[in-house]
Amino acid sequence: MEKFGKVDEYLSVRGIKPSYQRIKVFDYLIRYRNHPTVDTIYKELVGEIPTLSKTTVYNTLKLFHDKGIVLVINIEDNETRFDADVSNHGHFKCIKCGEIYDFRLEAENLNLPDLSDFKIDEQHIYLKGTCPKCE
Numbered sequence: 001m002e003k004f005g006k007v008d009e010y011l012s013v014r015g016i017k018p019s020y021q022r023i024k025v026f027d028y029l030i031r032y033r034n035h036p037t038v039d040t041i042y043k044e045l046v047g048e049i050p051t052l053s054k055t056t057v058y059n060t061l062k063l064f065h066d067k068g069i070v071l072v073i074n075i076e077d078n079e080t081r082f083d084a085d086v087s088n089h090g091h092f093k094c095i096k097c098g099e100i101y102d103f104r105l106e107a108e109n110l111n112l113p114d115l116s117d118f119k120i121d122e123q124h125i126y127l128k129g130t131c132p133k134c135e
């Protein structure tokens with residue numbers, strides 16, 4: 001968690017006005033690291049912030065994505081998840097419990113001869129299977 005420092009400062013230096021709701025949404029992402037959906041964040045925070053709406057959560061995450069501080073994870077067509085860890089890493093989704101696990105990924109080690117003339121801006125590696133807990 002240290003690498004994010006104080007959330008309000010982390011947002012400010014990236015040009016995001018640190019409103020209370022934005023701080024709470026980002027704080028949720030780095031506290032739980034559970035790759036939540038908009039719905040999950042909304043349900044977890046609305047008790048504490050009764051004025052919160054799903055639209056606000058969505059717009060906040062969209063802003064964070066535009067500013068490059070969250071990753072959008074689309075392992076499933078019908079579910080979008082978010083991650084405040086924007087370092088290079090892949091995601092493994094367990095088809096039994098639905099949990100998403102991070103795994104380290106070294107982009108330099110990816111051997112992609114067919115793309116040698118292409119400039120890669122983003123990489124998303126998604127794997128699905130069964131986690132050790134469910135095996």
Ligand SMILES: [Zn+2]
Pocket residue numbers: 094095096097098099130131132133134
């Ligand atoms: Zn599992």
Ligand SMILES: [Zn+2]
Pocket residue numbers: 035083085089090091101102
């Ligand atoms: Zn992740």
